[in-house]
Amino acid sequence: MSVETSLNEALLSIPAWIVTIGLFAFSAGFLARRLLGVPIGWPRSIVVGLIVYAAGAPVATLFASTSGLSAGTELSPSALGAAALIVVLSFAWAFAFGIGLLVLVEVLWPTGSIPTPLAYFRARRASKARRRRYFRVAALAIRNGLLRPVGARAIQSGTPEATRTARALAKTLNQAGVSFIKLGQTMSTRADMLPAEYISELSVLQTRAEPENWTDLEPALAAALGAPVDQVFASVSTEPLASASVAQVHAAVLPNGDAVVVKVQRPQALAQVTVDLDIIERFAGTLENRTGWGKALGVKALASGFADSLREELDYTAELESMRTIASGASTIRIPTVYPELSSKRVLVMERLDGVPLGEADFSAVPAPERQRLAESLLRGVLAQVVVSGVFHADLHPGNILLLASGELALLDFGSVGRLGKDTRTSLAGFLVAVKAEDNVAAAERLLEMLDPPPELDRRQFERDLGVLLTYLGGSTSSLVTRLFRLVQQHALGVPAQLAAALRAIGALEGSIKLIEPGFDVIAEAQKQSSSLLASMYSAESLKHLLASNAIGLVSALQRLPGNLSSLSEKIEQGTLQVRVRQFSDAGDRSFLTSLAHEGIVALIAIAAVIGSIVLVGLDTGPMLAPNLRLYTFFGYTLALGGFVFGLRTLVRAFRGKRER
Structure with a gap:
């Protein structure tokens, strides 16, 4: 029997050759993934299996021929076993070269860097949508004169350029759609950063966005x-x-006669927001990766927070639950009653309140004591939400605050709501009390309880800087909040997103309060209310539960204290007291060292295998496995195969680890 005949019979013995190729390719791909020890993509792993299947037979024929087993040679039973070993080693080397090709492809084009056909199609479609969106927004900006060359006077209050540019910006954002209108709304609350012309123009976006035609809106409502x-x-x-x-709001009447308003999401809102947020998040990621200031500010996290907030705003079931929660603790501010049986993700039905937004209300004829009462009521209600209940309205621009015909104030649009835990609220109330007492040490302690301080924080310097900050209490709330954020950034303190939202909500509230009573001192009134807010957090019932909870833990600790003290005293007297410091206690550190040791062992095995193979191949002694192939040489080729594969494993894991770091 010839070698060629044996190979042909071995490879073509199964009629269903397609099944054979598929199973072989899948098995070879699985083995390649296991040997390399990294999650290589299945498509490229299976391609390696196909290459091995196609190259295995020619390599085996060549190897057999150089070993003296040429085509047409009849094999004895003993030589047949040697030929089988040669065939197996040939296919193994073909497999090894396939893995080498796989490693090369993995280094140049890592798994995941080349999208699948489906992912590529989706990305192309999304990219096309983004390009259309880019061009549309740019065209709007050009048409409205926003991109007209201007100097620094465009951001100087009181100049014609500032008025024109602010109007062009507001018009562009208004026409650009959902996400950009929301961006304009957010900008309109930053009176501490933008000139008055911009605040005035952007504030129009709060209630005067271009409406959707009813013929387009009614099917979405139905x-x-x-x-x-x-x-x-x-x-x-x-x-x-x-x-x-x-969304937009329409007046309606229920069959039972109740006057309600219906908040309906714009039909294209979800699709438009998806494209816009994709653009915003990609741009933020580029800024953070390529600019130092972008990384320092964490613009990617900021964009992600804005995107999450906007996505949540598109789900009206979350807004409904927030309204219920805030209404349960509201006392000085009216919250509309909701109709959950008529509401869903895209529509919200609530009580209709008779009033006008603060931005459109005329307080000139309202007596000063009444304006003072309204301002105090608004501040007290918002502080109670933030400090007492922990669920607060986070978008307190004038368009979301309603002056009712009854003289009360009401809140609208609960799409943006923040939440604070009990520990943060307690620290926040304590911070307000410390600020009232001008105790910068206590204020710093309460502030650090709410923030994420770095290990290298200079607490003494932080206390001094906060003491300087407290000298600005006579200024505006927004200015104080801005200075506080600068101080936090200066000392590299991490600010939880919800706390930042609470501070911004309180800072933005000043603009609305000033519309009611321009001379109202927000900071002084907040200090005045801090003690009562702290008292509201701890009613007699809540204090009883708090004391009971802590008493249980204290009793348990006291029970163990005598035994612990006795044991400690004995060990000190006997000189057997030991202090253990566990190195590498972090699981990540241990995992890194373990992985490093494993890879080092694999690398050593690969080097030893290569050295051993060189020695064995170079020997001129030993039994013959084939006419031109010694047994030791065969073992040398086998060792070289192992060293080659282990070396490839070390190489691909080294490159992959470098990318992950």
Whole structure:
């Protein structure tokens, strides 16, 4: 029997050769992934299996021929075993070269860097949508004169350039759609950073976004309600009461006569936000990766926070639950009653309140004592949300605060809501009390309880800097909050997102309060209310539960104390007291060292195998496995194979580890 005949019979013995190739390729791919020890992509692993299948037979034929087993040679039973070993080693080396190719591809194009056809198609479609969006926004900016060359006077208050540029910016954002309107709303609350012209123009976006046609909106409302609109409501006004960034509000009457408002999401809001946020997050990622200031500011995290907030705003079930929670603890501010049976993710039905937004209200005829009462009521209500209940309205611009005909104040649009835990609220109230007492040491202690201080923090210097900050208490709230954020950034303190939202909400509230009573001292009033807020947090019932909870832990500790002290005293007297310091206690450190040791062992095995193979191949003695192949030489080729594969494993893991770091 010839070698060639044996190979052909071995490879073609199964008629279903396609199944054979598939199984071989899958098995070879699986083995390649296991040997390399990294999650190589299946498509390229299977391709390696196909290469091995195609190259195995020619390599085996060549190896057999150089070993003296040429085609047409009849093999004895003893030589047949040697030929089988040669075939196996040939396929193993073909497999090894396939793995080498796999490693080369993995180093140049790591798994995941080349998208799958489906992912590529989706990315192309998303990229096309982004390009269309880029061009549309740029065209709007050019049409409105926003990109016209201007100097520094465009951001100087009181100049014609500032007025024109602010108007162009507001018009562009308004026409650009949902996400950009929301961005304009956020900018309108930063009176500490932007000139008055910009604040005035951007504030219009709060309630005057271009409305959606009712003919386009009604089908979306019916779909969200699950029934025709005229079956759910006795009547619905086709003219919106307000048109916000992601929705618009229409007046309606229920069959029982209740006057309600219906907040309906714009039909294209979700799709538009998805594209816009993709653009914003990609741009933020580029800034953070390529600029030092972007990395220092953490613009990627900021963009991600803005995106999460906007996505949550598109789910009205979350807004409904937030309204219920805030209403349960509200006392000085009115919260509309909601109708959960008529609400869903895309529509929110709530009580209609008769009033006007603060931005449009005229307080000139309102007596000063009444304006003072309204300002105090608004501040007290918001501080109670932040400090006492822990669930607060985080978007307190004038368009979201309503002056009712009854003289009360009400809050609208609960799409952006923040939440603070009990420990943070306690520290925040304590911070306000310490600020009132001008105790910078206590204020620093309470502030650090809420923040994430770095190990190298200079607490003494931080206390001094905070003491200097407290000398600015006579200024505006927004200015104080801005200075506080600068101090936190200066000392590399981490600010939890929810705490930052609470501080920004309190800072932004000043602009709304000044519309009611321009002379109102927000900081002084907040200091005055701090003690009562702290008392509200701890009612007699809550204090009883708190004391009981701590007493249980204290009793348990006291029970163990005598025994612990006795044991400690004995060990000190006997000189057997030991202090153990565990090195590498962190699981990540131990995992790194273990991985490093494993890879070092693999590298040593690879080097030893290569050296051993060189020695064995160079020997001229030993039994013959084939006419031109010694047994030791065969063992040398086998050792070289192992060293080659282990070396490839070390190489690919080294490159992959470098990328991950």
